[in-house]
Amino acid sequence: MQPAKKNNPELKLRLDSFTAECLGYPAYMVMLEGEDDLQDFQMALKNLNDPKALVVIKTAMDAAKLDFAKLIENSITFGKQNPENKPVTETIYESQPEDEQTCLDIVERSVTQSRMQNDSQIPSGAGQLFNRHWIENCFKGRASKIYVWKANPDSKATGFCALIEKSDHVVVDYIAVDSDHQGKGIGGTLMQAAESYAASLKKLLYVTTQQKNEKACGLYKSLGFDIKTRLNCFHLHIGQ
């Protein structure tokens, strides 16, 4: 006898207003726990009335199970159970409002692989807007703490990390180092500042990146982070 299919009444297409704002048309986000969710998902899709929309699907299932959507990225969440509270070097400063533009410039020059940039069906302007609004939101209060790396207090930032404090952990929401200055230890120093912040709160530290981002994965592994979860992210374009 076939095992009964489990219905998932919780399966909802959640409006993703942040992505929608960058795209200029509706966007939805859904988490598919397993194959049992696929039928419920197809039903939910039928109830969408938008002539054009993007549905972002996050799941541990592989591409063979979601052949109706486009695999955009394999993401890995790294975690550190016992972050160390080492003294933060003198090149690390808490961000000031005037650092925002420099951080935006760093992202524009150095970040080329965000989820939106990895989808050729999304106009490049929307991908850049996605990164820009993300950083602006961090400076507007999304981030609990933003650290910048500066060669000296009066120089411009060369890298930054934005951290969010959650109930039992801290997330590195964004980290970027100017492309001309990568490979010099700045990312590692910023991550040490993130560790010390999490350690001061007695919380775990998490950071998510893409499997193909070898620099970022190499950095987190070298700092003793373990892989906690892997998720695949798919885009389903409706009406295109």
Ligand SMILES: CC(C)(COP(=O)(O)OP(=O)(O)OC[C@H]1O[C@@H](n2cnc3c(N)ncnc32)[C@H](O)[C@@H]1OP(=O)(O)O)[C@@H](O)C(=O)NCCC(=O)NCCS
């Ligand atoms: C990821 C990033 C922040 C790393 O910053 P960085 O200043 O270049 O990193 P560091 O110089 O401190 O490197 C620290 C460690 O990372 C690892 N690393 C760096 N480059 C690497 C590469 N090409 N491959 C594998 N590991 C690498 C090494 O372990 C290195 O330690 P080592 O120099 O002692 O060997 C930077 O590359 C960046 O801004 N990339 C674009 C934005 C981005 O992808 N952000 C991460 C998204 S979560």
